[in-house]
Amino acid sequence: MTLPRRSLAFNRATVLQHRDAQLALDAVDGDAVIVVSPTSLATGYKLGGHPVTAIRVDSLPADITATLDAAVEDDIETFDLIQIGKWNHSSSNQSLAEFTDA
Numbered sequence: 001m002t003l004p005r006r007s008l009a010f011n012r013a014t015v016l017q018h019r020d021a022q023l024a025l026d027a028v029d030g031d032a033v034i035v036v037s038p039t040s041l042a043t044g045y046k047l048g049g050h051p052v053t054a055i056r057v058d059s060l061p062a063d064i065t066a067t068l069d070a071a072v073e074d075d076i077e078t079f080d081l082i083q084i085g086k087w088n089h090s091s092s093n094q095s096l097a098e099f100t101d102a
Contacts, residue, residue, distance in 0.1 A: 014059035021054040025083060032080040050085035057082060
């Protein structure tokens with residue numbers, strides 16, 4: 001599957017990064033996540049340095065959804081998120097957002 005590298009379509013999608021991405025990934029079943037994984041040393045290096053990112057599948061434009069649907073075995077509607085980058089459970093990302101209700 002090949003998507004445009006910097007597609008304008010992703011500008012309309014809901015993209016979460018860092019702590020927000022980890023919270024979104026924690027909130028869904030792992031079977032509902034499409035994980036972008038490296039296929040070579042170069043892509044592994046690039047993805048390893050990328051912050052954890054979660055993209056909501058239901059926020060993608062129809063053309064991107066159709067491309068993904070053709071590339072995955074299951075129906076694209078069965079997935080909630082696309083995960084890009086390294087997900088690190090062991091280090092919590094502290095944020096001032098945690099203290100807004102204090």
